[in-house]
Amino acid sequence: MLDKREFYINGQWTAPNQTNNFNVIDPSTEQICGVISLGDQVDTDAAVAAANVAFENWSRSFKEERIALLERILDCYNKRSNDIAQAISLEMGAPIDMAKKQQVGAGAWHINGFIHTLKSFEFDQMLGAHAPNDRILYEPVGICGLITPWNWPMNQITLKVIPALAAGCTMVLKPSEIAPLSAMLFAQIMHDAGTPAGVFNMLNGSGVGVGAQLSGHPDIDMISFTGSTRAGTEISKNAAASHKRVHLELGGKGANIIFSDADKQAAKRSTLHCFNNTGQSCNAPTRMLVQREIYDDCIAIATAVANNHEVAPASKSGNHAGPVVSRAQFDKIQAYIQAGLDEGARLVAGGLGLPEGIESGFFVRPTVFADVSNNMKIARDEIFGPVLSIIPFDTEEEAVRIANDTPYGLTNYLHSEDGEKRNRIARRLRSGMVEMNGQARGAGSPFGGIKASGNGREGGVWGLQEFLEVKSVSGWAV
Secondary structure, three states: OEEEOOEEEOOEEEOOOOOOEEEEEEOOOOEEEEEEEOOOHHHHHHHHHHHHHHHHHHOOOOHHHHHHHHHHHHHHHHHOHHHHHHHHHHHHOOOHHHHHHHHHHHHHHHHHHHHHHHHHOOOEEEEEOOEEEEEEEEEEOOEEEEEOOOOOHHHHHHHHHHHHHHHOOEEEEEOOOOOOHHHHHHHHHHHHOOOOOOOEEEOOOOHHHHHHHHHOOOOOOEEEEEOOHHHHHHHHHHHHOOOOEEEEEOOOOOEEEEOOOOOOOHHHHHHHHHHHHHHOOOOOOOEEEEEHHHHHHHHHHHHHHHHHOOEOOOOOOOOOEOOOOOHHHHHHHHHHHHHHHHOOOEEEEOOOOOOOOOOOOOOOOOEEEEOOOOOOHHHHOOOOOOEEEEEEEOOHHHHHHHHHOOOOOOEEEEEOOOHHHHHHHHHHOOOOEEEEOOOOOOOOOOEOOOHHHEEOOEOHHHHHHOOEEEEEEOOOOO
């Protein structure tokens, strides 16, 4: 069992103020695989104070100095990639091959992307030719509290820590207490890369503990949070009294519109996308809207994909699904599957209970419901598990109406061979992102949503600007 009870504060590993042990559970076995400590107000104050002291120098560092640090972090990260993959697979159940390629790969991709963004970004810009003595200065927002989830640990940590560093901010990171092991490896990477003491700090804790202490702390200038919409609401309320900036990347219930003229692989591709990471992604395409002419065919394809989708322990090599992260998550998903049955959706694959041949672990059967109406609970709520709802539609207008009839607005998906129709519908979909015909968005594109999916954007120049304040200056000497 791994003993990981220390915090990283002011450039060194530090014992917690008091003992408050918390067990980390391997979701494949339900066994304890590590122990951490949950921080208290004294620990939070110490981390914030360290970031506060370090801000004076780091905020005035040169761009070249920040670029050099990010390049060292990327080098250290790549050298520890196998260790990070093992930690992620153990703590949250990502199959080891998926952890190596997707989970760890996402972190390296973002670090590299922000290096390129920083190199081309100008912190001092002229307002315009009409005002040659006016300058727009981009300056670090200040001390940042960064709260990250368990489902894509390195993806979310790098999307917050790296642009905060690039902007000249100092920070306190609180990773999910459910999956903290990879974050502790990341803290060591930051140390080994030579991050100045106090610029980066990390402590473990619960959302109602350290999370609330950070969001309400008077010396924190910005909170960047990724997690549930419910938690995002509480963070916003707690942060309001201190007038700090709040950036939220929250849940989703993406519509995946498949028209009758879509390519033949659309339904299979979309079902596999829904089941990726065992359905534990905020941008998963969990509502499949299918035009009536191909409705039965798509149901048959999704059913076959689900029935053939192997479920196995995270330590096993191969292209399969692992467990969901925890007992609480397993029970929540089971309740949603039961709700789908109770509301009259037609179960065509998967269902309640453990997959056949598995007797322990938090494993969920890849599940597909057909004949779902958009007012059903399984179509309204973010399930965060491998559960797909298939909804029929007849016309373009109906598809757009159903897609937008949701509290969320993160990612929508669209499949059609008619480019003019795709472009027309993409403009009408109420979401921060639209992906069409299975084409992933390019490097440097912004990630984020609207409505109950949050505010702000991560990635590229937009992700850097989240951590910058804009200062307007007249009378600039030229």
